[in-house]
Amino acid sequence: MNALIVVPTSTWYLLLSAVLFTIGTVGVLVRRNPLVMFMCIELMLNAVNLTFVTLGRRLNDINGQAIVFFVLVVAAAEVVVGLGIIVAIMRRRSGITVDDLAELKG
């Protein structure tokens, strides 16, 4: 390896996951379709997973990868319950955006 070849450091990975998290946040704020909002939440979860793995490698610690394993399981359960709720709501009404769900507004 000569000096011209740049090896990506863990800071690069962390910055990438920060960008990914920001895109997911903006997506949740902007989009009105509940399914797409869920996908944006998945983007944020994946950004956090990438952060865990990167810091696990940086700290020389396997526990970062173990936590990602649990995050995957919780994300799967969250998607299942969330989509079940969306299907149950959409069956009662035809509107597709979350703006139509204003019944709980006081």
Add this chain to the structure above:
Amino acid sequence: MELFVFVCATVMIIVGALGVVLRKHPVHAALSLVLTLFGIAVMFVAQHAEFLAAVQVIVYAGAIVVLFLFVIMLLGVDQVENLKTEPLAGQRWVAGVVGVCLLGLLGAAIYTGADSVIARGEGIASNVAGDNPDANIQQLASSIFSDYVMAFEVTSILLVVAVVGTVLLARRRTAGKQQTAGAAK
């Protein structure tokens, strides 16, 4: 070589994430999500987390996105969101400001905290070293089944609760909704 992999995976991740946010058709957004998830899996492989890369592809791309597509098809694929009109006045502008602020904060935190991270773990076994091809899986398994065995058991309870709750939520009237619970398992 690692730089090349990093650049390619970064392009995959960013293009996919922007596709999720900007595509107005939900099916296109779901397929863009698959692109992002594969990019993340490539990043996991590049950081010697091979088992997590496999789980990422199987669980996320194989199960969760399929679940999303199931629900999209169930609710009707022709419902395209109108992205031209803004439902709340000034909402996108505020969202952009929030995004820029969040990115600035995260970047500042990464740069200021970069030097305070000190390697203190007992090391990550790597498959690249050559002598043990299953080193990553063995080390991860010994961590999960010894240090985190309690959390692992609680996870099984969480999955049972999620499956039962979804069946209860989707059970009424039509039988087709059972697919969502069945695909979850």
